[in-house]
Amino acid sequence: MEMLKEGPVVEDDDCCPACAAARGHKAAACSCCDDDDDEHSEGRSVRIGSYSLPVRRLAVFGSALGLWIIGFLLMKIGPATGFLRFLPLVPLAASYALAGLPVLRHAFRNIRRGRALDENFLMSIATIGAFAIGEWEEAVGVMIFYMIGEMIQEAAVDRSRSSINALLALKPDTARVQTGSEWVESPAGTVSPGTLVLVRPGERIPLDGIVVEGSGSVDASMLTGESRPVPVAPDAEVRSGTLSLDGVLVIRTTATAENSSAAKIIALVESATEAKARPERFITTFARWYTPVVVGAAALLAILPPLIIPGAHFAEWLYRALILLVISCPCALVVSVPLGYFAGIGGMSRRGIMVKGAVHLDTLNKTRFVAFDKTGTLTQGNFSLAALESAAGIDDEVLLETAVLAEGESNHPIAKAIRDYGNSNSVTAEKNSNTAYREIAGKGIELNYGGEVILAGNRGLLESQGVLIGGDAGADTAHTAVYIARGGKYYGRILIGDTIKEGAAEAIKNLAELGIEKTLMFTGDARLTAMETAAHLGIPSDQVAAELLPADKLVEVENLTRSGITVFVGDGINDAPVLARSDVGIAMGSGSDAAVEAADVIIMTDDPRRVSEAIHRAHRTRRIVMENVAFALGAKGIFIALAVLGLANMWIALIADVGVALLAILNSTRALR
Helix, strand or coil, X not given: CHHHHCCCCECCCCCCHHHHHHCCCCHHHEXXXXXXXXXXXXXXXXXXXXXXXXXXXXXXXXXXXXXXXXXXXXXXHCCCCCHHHHCCHHHHHHHHHXXXXXXXXXXXXXXXXXXXXXXXXXXXXXXXXXXXXXXXXXXXXXXXXXHHHHHHHHHHXXXXXXXXXXXXXXXCCEEEEEECCEEEEEEHHHCCXXXXXXECXXXXXCCCEEEEECCEEEECHHHHCCCCCEEECCCCEECCXXXXXXXXXXXXXCCCHHHCHHHHHHHHHHHHCXXXXXXXXXXHHHHHHHHHHHHHHHHXXXXXXXXXXXXXXXXXXXXXXXXXXXHCCCHHHHHHHHHHHHHHHHHHHHCCEXXXXXXXHHHHCCCCEEEEECCCCCECCCCEXXXXXXXXXXXXXXXXXXXXXXCCCCCCHHHHHHHHHHHHCCCCCCXXXXXXXXXXXXXXXXXXXXXXXXXXXXXXXXXHCCCCCCCCCXXXXXXXXXXXXECCEEEEEEEEECCXXXXXXXXXXXXXHCCCCEEEEECCCCHHHHHHHHHHHCCCHHHEECCCCHHHHHHHHHHHHCCCCEEEEECCHHHHHHHHHCCEEEEECCCCHHHHHHCCEEECCCCCHHHHHHHHHHHHHHHHHHHHHHHXXXXXXXXXXXXXXXXXXXXXXXXXXXXXXXXXXXXXXXXXX
């Protein structure tokens, strides 16, 4: 998560400290700051409620506020004539230097870089102008309250980032590995797959692996959002970043630190703020033309009325123009919009929903169609053998032995179910070094075994090889059927069953309640199997496509995307192209690396109900962002009208600028909840 701490240099015209934090990099790396600017550097801080503020910033603010109060009192009670009338200027100038110097410095640096027209420029020209026309205490007061606003903004941003920063704790730096007869702590990055690792109660699991000794329960809430402890025992799979609560576990690692679950999640969050959503891009563009227009309008307001209105005084209209500049600062928009998306991503990460970029939140908000893969997504993918249907003259044991031989090299869950059933019935496959294995996508397996061809797959695979399936052997079934042939002769079929995931039917119902037009299911399984599953889930039969090859799924999704925003949910290697092609691809966290890499959103809990939750939270985040845009523009418009009519002073301008920004920022943080 180093990017969120240090960050790359970002050249943005609208970049300010709070905005920088909202976009995932420190303010010192912004175009409005230099690397030697330690104004926002980390140091000692004071905790005020749930917010943390730097001691140095508080000290500078306290000094500036004290000097401003002294100057304000001197102006009210001091002599109004002679040289002494300038006495209040001393504490006020000192206060202005403390509170306003960072703003002036940023404005000067941006002018030097050719990016003058930003909020720092507006604040600088407005307050310097106020000094010029004798409104000393108002000029300093604007800077002081602007400083208050910035500190609160930064505290709010820091709080909104806390849930994401907590992910750093997921990645332990060390692992206790077995060396001879002892357990020795080693850097987690040096531990290779296959190493035994010891984890004691209260410690985080450093690497993904399989439990080989011990049992207990694991807290996976930070990783998946699931609050209930997960029981683990030998042969259970565990993920890095989860916490062992009450058991001593010996784990055989299955991944390096770089490829662990915790590392992948941190990488996802690091990249989450890089992709800007459309409203963010709108605000960036808006700020670039908005500021020049405001400066031009203020100049016209100061110059034209004294020229065309009889009796109009230049000083009065200049004051109105300066107020207009302060009111028009676009901080509320520039900061609150990216912060809203950032908070939305943070809130979803708490629930085990990892979003790779704000742009995907914006796309989810407009979802019309959601298409699910079946196996491993809506069903457990934990297949079990339901029945053996041998051909005439073939024993069940021979059929099973041939199937185990054919499926011996496959990683498919169906292949594993056949091997497990064979092992439990003491059926072992004969060995032969002269074999050639070939997996045919969407059809099955072809094994050349000592010159004899063994086929295991769907009916189409056997028929394509000229194998005749006679009698009732090819009758429709609600189970997944694996057809077996050897030496061109049909041996029979094995029926495999799968179980529907808990909450899958509720997930389909929730999507309908959200207003999703169609919820579909795409699968490579037989149509009868797909229809039975769809009936249990409440998916209409006309929204089910079965017996699809990976390329067929891609065609189906492409057809949907032409009609509206389409979300595809899958978990397997064969789903990766479809996940990449859909408007938003959602992968189950336990799915293949290819699926997780291709997806835009990762469901770490493997719970299909989180799909509807992700869409709901995207709706909510978008609503909050648009509330901020409408509120900021509306409030600015009202105060600008008051300034032009001469009904607003610098204090009202300050409320319009800082107050509107703070309310918009606080509204943005609602997306965390």
